[in-house]
Structure formats: C-alpha cells, structure tokens
Amino acid sequence: MSDHAILRVVARLVIPLFMLFGLYVQFHGEYSPGGGFQAGVLFGAAWILFVLIYGLDTGLRVIPEALIYNLACLGVLLYCLIGVLGVALGGHFLNFDVLWTTPKAAQQAGIILVELGVGVTVAAVVMLFFTCFVRRRALNKTGADTDQWREDNHDHDS
Amino acid sequence: MIYLIDITLLVFLIVVAYAVVRVTDLFEAAMLFAIYSLLSAGLFAMLDAGDVALTEAAVGAGIGTILMLAALALTHRYERPAPGRNPTALAIVIVTGLGLGYASLDLPEFGAADNPVHTHVAPYYIQQTYDDTGVSNLVAAILASYRSIDTLGEAVVILTAGIIVFALLAPGAGRGKRTSTTRSEEAE
Numbered sequence: 001m002s003d004h005a006i007l008r009v010v011a012r013l014v015i016p017l018f019m020l021f022g023l024y025v026q027f028h029g030e031y032s033p034g035g036g037f038q039a040g041v042l043f044g045a046a047w048i049l050f051v052l053i054y055g056l057d058t059g060l061r062v063i064p065e066a067l068i069y070n071l072a073c074l075g076v077l078l079y080c081l082i083g084v085l086g087v088a089l090g091g092h093f094l095n096f097d098v099l100w101t102t103p104k105a106a107q108q109a110g111i112i113l114v115e116l117g118v119g120v121t122v123a124a125v126v127m128l129f130f131t132c133f134v135r136r137r138a139l140n141k142t143g144a145d146t147d148q149w150r151e152d153n154h155d156h157d158s
Numbered sequence: 159m160i161y162l163i164d165i166t167l168l169v170f171l172i173v174v175a176y177a178v179v180r181v182t183d184l185f186e187a188a189m190l191f192a193i194y195s196l197l198s199a200g201l202f203a204m205l206d207a208g209d210v211a212l213t214e215a216a217v218g219a220g221i222g223t224i225l226m227l228a229a230l231a232l233t234h235r236y237e238r239p240a241p242g243r244n245p246t247a248l249a250i251v252i253v254t255g256l257g258l259g260y261a262s263l264d265l266p267e268f269g270a271a272d273n274p275v276h277t278h279v280a281p282y283y284i285q286q287t288y289d290d291t292g293v294s295n296l297v298a299a300i301l302a303s304y305r306s307i308d309t310l311g312e313a314v315v316i317l318t319a320g321i322i323v324f325a326l327l328a329p330g331a332g333r334g335k336r337t338s339t340t341r342s343e344e345a346e
Contacts, residue, residue: 025212030293033208035301037312041216048224072320076313083310094306104292111293111302118313125320126221132327133228139329140232 011053018046026119030108036115040122047123048130056134065131068124075121082113164204171197182237188226195219209297 019042026039051059083094091098096110174197178190195218202211266273283300293299301309 029298030295032295033212033297034295035209035298038209038212038216041213041221045216045220045224048221072317076310076317079310079313083306094310096303096306103290107291107299107303108293110306111291111298114302114306114309115298118309121313121317125316128320129225129323130228132323133225133232135329136327137228137231 008053011049015046015050018042018049022046022123026115027112029115030111036118036120037122039115040119040124041126043119043123044126044130047127051130051134056131060131063127068127068131071120072124072128073121075117075119075124077117078120079114079117082110082117086110160204164201167197167201167204171201182239184230184233184235184237185227187237188223188230191226192219192223195222209295 022039022042025034025042026036029035029039047059047063050062082096082099086095086098087093089098094110094114096107097103098106100106100109171194174190174194178187178194181187181190195214199211199215199219202214270276283296283304287296287299287304288294291299291303293303
C-alpha cells in the first residue's frame with residue numbers, strides 16, 4: 001500500500017493522533033471512560049496502521065521484535081510486582097493502600113500502575129498477533145507446498 | 159426520542175446480523191461484523207456504559223476486524239456453502255430460542271432499583287468508591303482496585319492468547335515435513 005499517496009499522507013496525520021488518544025485513554029482512565037485495555041488496543045492499532053502503510057520491516061525497526069515479546073511479559077510482570085509490593089509493605093496481595101502515605105494517593109498510584117501493566121501487555125500482544133499473521137502470509141506466498149497442502153485438505157473436507 | 163435511537167440501532171443490528179449469515183463473501187462478512195460491533199458500541203453508549211462502548215468500538219470494530227481480515231488473507235475469500243438443509247439444526251435453534259424467550263419472562267424488570275444485581279455489592283461501590291480511592295471513574299476503580307485479581311487474570315489471559323497465536327502461526331510451526339504428513343494423515 002506504500003504507493004498510495006493519500007493513504008500515506010492521511011496515515012502520517014492520524015497515527016500520532018491515535019497514539020496521543022491512546023495515552024489519553026490510558027492515563028485519563030481514572031476520570032473518563034477508558035483504561036489500560038482500550039489504550040493498549042489503540043496503541044497497537046496505530047502501529048498496525050503504520051505497518052499497513054510502510055511494511056512490516058519498517059514497523060519492526062520502530063519496535064524491535066524482541067522488545068514486543070519482552071513487553072508482553074513485562075506488562076503482566078509489572079502487574080504482579082505491584083501486587084507483591086503490597087505484600088512486602090505489609091498488606092495483602094494487590095492491596096494498594098500500603099503503597100503510599102495516604103490511602104487515596106496509594107489507591108490512585110496502584111490503579112495507574114496496574115493499568116499501565118495491562119496497557120503494555122495488550123499493546124504488545126496486538127502487535128504480536130499482527131506480526132504473526134503477516135509472517136504467515138509471506139510464508140504462504142513463498143511456500144507453494146503449503147498451498148498445495150491446503151487444497152488437498154479442502155478436497156478431503158468436501 | 160431516545161427510544162427512537164434505540165429502536166433504530168436494534169433494527170440495524172438485526173439487519174446486519176442477518177446479512178452476516180447470508181453473505182458468502184467472507185470479506186463482506188468481516189466488514190459487516192465491524193458494523194455490527196459499531197452498532198453495539200452505539201447501544202452501549204446509549205446505556206451510558208462508556209467504558210464498554212469504548213472497548214467494543216476499539217476491540218470489536220477495530221482490532222477484531224483487522225485480525226479477521228489478516229486471517230482472511232491466509233485462507234479463501236469465499237465461503238463454501240453447506241449443501242442442503244438441516245431440519246434438525248433448525249428445530250434445535252427454534253426450540254432453544256423459544257425456551258430462552260420464555261425464560262426471559264422471569265427476568266426482573268429492566269432497570270428496577272430492587273433487582274438482585276443492584277442490591278449486592280453495587281450500592282457499596284457507588285457510595286464508597288470516591289471515599290475509598292478518590293477515583294471518579296467508578297468502572298476503573300472497580301476493575302483495577304476492588305477486582306484487581308480478576309483484572310490480573312484478564313492480563314494473563316491476553317498474554318496466553320498471544321503465546322498461543324505465536325505458537326500456531328510463527329514460522330516453523332506446522333511447517334516441518336513430519337508435522338505436515340501427520341496433518342494430511344489426520345485429514346484422511
């Protein structure tokens with residue numbers, strides 16, 4: 001799709017806005033609809049649009065593949081870490097009250113941090129999904145035997 | 159006026175659902191699913207469920223459609239229509255539908271204040287969330303603080319889904335000669 005001038009220009013315009021809106025949904029989730037899950041999806045969608053326009057290789061130069069795998073796990077680990085931190089500071093698992101001086105500030109800090117964990121995981125997993133699908137597509141195009149196999153399979157099905 | 163919007167959205171929802179079932183072009187079906195999600199998001203917004211509406215619009219209409227199209231790129235564009243009719247399946251669907259419709263008569267009145275769902279923990283959340291957490295979005299406070307372990311479970315589910323998709327689709331998976339023969343044997 002890289003030769004479509006309109007798509008390129010419009011994508012260049014909206015991708016930063018997508019990401020900004022993702023950050024807004026992430027960090028304003030306490031006050032307005034939103035949170036880590038939706039923000040992660042928006043962030044992932046912005047990257048997917050980038051890949052659709054500029055290709056997977058350019059997309060993976062923005063976010064290295066190894067980083068995607070690590071981020072997917074790090075998000076969940078951050079979530080667990082906040083939970084264990086509550087235990088270490090004398091509370092229960094995922095009890096935020098002990099994280100800060102006043103319970104309200106502690107709750108807000110805890111909520112923001114776990115939502116960040118969710119957001120990072122969701123964004124990374126969405127990118128991982130799309131990377132896998134694009135890879136598979138490229139593989140199927142080059143590997144004629146796979147197509148052959150699929151057609152055989154369909155014949156068996158019918 | 160509000161009823162008018164609700165009815166319009168629901169009618170469109172039924173029309174789109176019927177169209178999804180009828181079309182054999184899977185590309186069209188994916189697009190219709192996106193419209194279906196968007197209409198659902200509109201209905202959720204009408205119910206003042208902003209978080210759910212945002213999620214449905216982002217996940218259902220956005221990422222879901224992209225992934226369906228990506229999956230479509232790996233397979234054929236047209237559905238192979240099932241030959242003949244299946245009266246047993248039709249009977250099961252009609253009986254189940256009638257049963258569910260009959261059961262819905264026993265549901266408490268929509269939106270009534272003394273419904274079971276409104277008398278358990280909901281009053282506590284509505285009254286105490288701001289005092290407990292100082293967070294003005296009730297949904298975010300419930301998800302991340304009161305029901306934190308549930309949300310941790312959801313995050314783990316998403317990570318697991320990512321790992322499974324990687325295991326299924328990554329280069330090398332199902333590409334080895336041995337696996338390929340095993341699969342064709344299975345198909346036979």
